[in-house]
Amino acid sequence: SQKIEQNSEALNIQEGKTATLTCNYTNYSPAYLQWYRQDPGRGPVFLLLIRENEKEKRKERLKVTFDTTLKQSLFHITASQPADSATYLCASNQAGTALIFGKGTTLSVSS
């Protein structure tokens, strides 16, 4: 069955460093990989989408890569801040289908 895996449940880093989160997929080839932020008790908020034919996408301090050979997406937050502390969810889909989510990685940025 299709799987999206975020192997790190938690990541702790210091303010100012770059956070790198990993997402792997197995048993299928998604057309899109998407990253969402979820704060406790809240619904996910969309951050970035990358298509299978794109290598990299950037938005302000965020960067996402998509490696179809490794079946992996990396999500980077540069110059991290305590306000970046949250759970980050990787999700994938084919065109027109619902998103399938990974378990998420909880990022804690300490000052």
Added chain:
Amino acid sequence: GAVVSQHPSWVICKSGTSVKIECRSLDFQATTMFWYRQFPKQSLMLMATSNEGSKATYEQGVEKDKFLINHASLTLSTLTVTSAHPEDSSFYICSARDLAWTSGLKETQYFGPGTRLLVL
């Protein structure tokens, strides 16, 4: 833009009662809405895909007679948990896509704030 609301934000009910959760797209139209459930420290699990004017499509293992979905308009979908039991206690989240892509990308899903259900 692309705001999705849910009501209520939390509900406590007795076992055996039914609970209705509303999901609205406030500033865009959504042909398709999705219902997810999330248990603590778990990922969002897709329950069903709701299409305006037609029957919902349920994921494997989700009882369609227990989780009734109605999508009567392009801005409103409802989820009714019938005869709720303690094991139905969870965080229910709806999401929608922007039909006209006016708020962003075609494949982006916009999520409501979620409804926390506690069945005693």
